[in-house]
Amino acid sequence: MQDLPGQEEASRRPAQDPIRPTDDTARTLARELVRSARHGALATLSGDGHPFASLTSLATDSDGTPLILVSALSGHTGNLKADPRASLLIARHGKGDPLAHPRITVRVRARRIERESAEGQRIRRRFLARQPKAQLYVDFPDFSFFALPIEGASLNGGFGRAYELTPADILSDLGPAQALVAAEEGAVAHMNEDHADAVRLYATALLGAPDGAWRVTGLDPDGLDLALGDQVLRLPFEAPVDEPSALRAALVALAAKARAAA
Structure with missing residues (x-):
């Protein structure tokens, strides 16, 4: 053929x-x-x-x-x-x-x-x-x-x-971020207890999520993990952070961005 x-x-x-x-x-x-x-x-x-x-x-x-x-x-x-x-x-x-x-x-x-x-x-x-x-x-x-x-x-x-x-x-590269890993538990608790309003805005204004009592479940050099019941979200940082002071600056900048968007 x-x-x-x-x-x-x-x-x-x-x-x-x-x-x-x-x-x-x-x-x-x-x-x-x-x-x-x-x-x-x-x-x-x-x-x-x-x-x-x-x-x-x-x-x-x-x-x-x-x-x-x-x-x-x-x-x-x-x-x-x-x-x-x-x-x-x-x-x-x-x-x-x-x-x-x-x-x-x-x-x-x-x-x-x-x-x-x-x-x-x-x-x-x-x-x-x-x-x-x-x-x-x-x-x-x-x-x-x-x-x-x-x-x-x-x-x-x-x-x-x-x-x-x-x-x-x-x-994520944890080599230069050991101080951040050690500070994670305290930073997560601090955000959920003292800055719940900012966490809510991260989810709603930056990620388009429905309103609710969103909480931080974890953080790492590249971003935040957020949850509301069975819903989970990932909020990446604009640049990796490797120490608590850099984390604080990144979170403040994200909160300002979220308030402006809201």
Whole structure:
């Protein structure tokens, strides 16, 4: 059978690479998806080699590393202990075709967290700030925290917008920001107790959210995490901050911007 006109020429053309060059827009979207997620689909490897996907609640550590709290009775917990390799799918939901909305698949290697360590205490605080209902079972002896350090990611920002990302594209650099990490708990409490009006304006005037008693659940060099009930938002800073004084200046500037917008 002869080729149709133009078919032979088309077969010689190199296939178009669907992966776009990573840019700041892709990095911002990836960080927002990971930082603002409250749940995701975790795929682990079962004993027979089959992928095992399950729904899990999520929070993030200070640098953006995903965190989970899981029971020893869950299938994915045993899988992670046997083989720490896993993938985490995080998707933004909305009207219309679900494939038109952004999502990211993160390749991770799970690590169990020691509860009584300083890291464990920080992770417990950050997780409960994002998932307050977990307070009911967080201290059950069969529950454990796992960090999911990122080894790579595939981002789909919608039709025709695919990217391959490195950990550095998604995570915050905490190297110069140790003082900020140490001050986070006090700064979050201060904002919620003494500057609730500014927090509300951050959400409503800067992010277009409905009015309500918004609160800060966490902060890091790149932005603030806000919550109102089950709604969560991410407010990025205009430039990274690495110490408490720079954080204070950034928050004051954001409050002034929000008041002007309101």
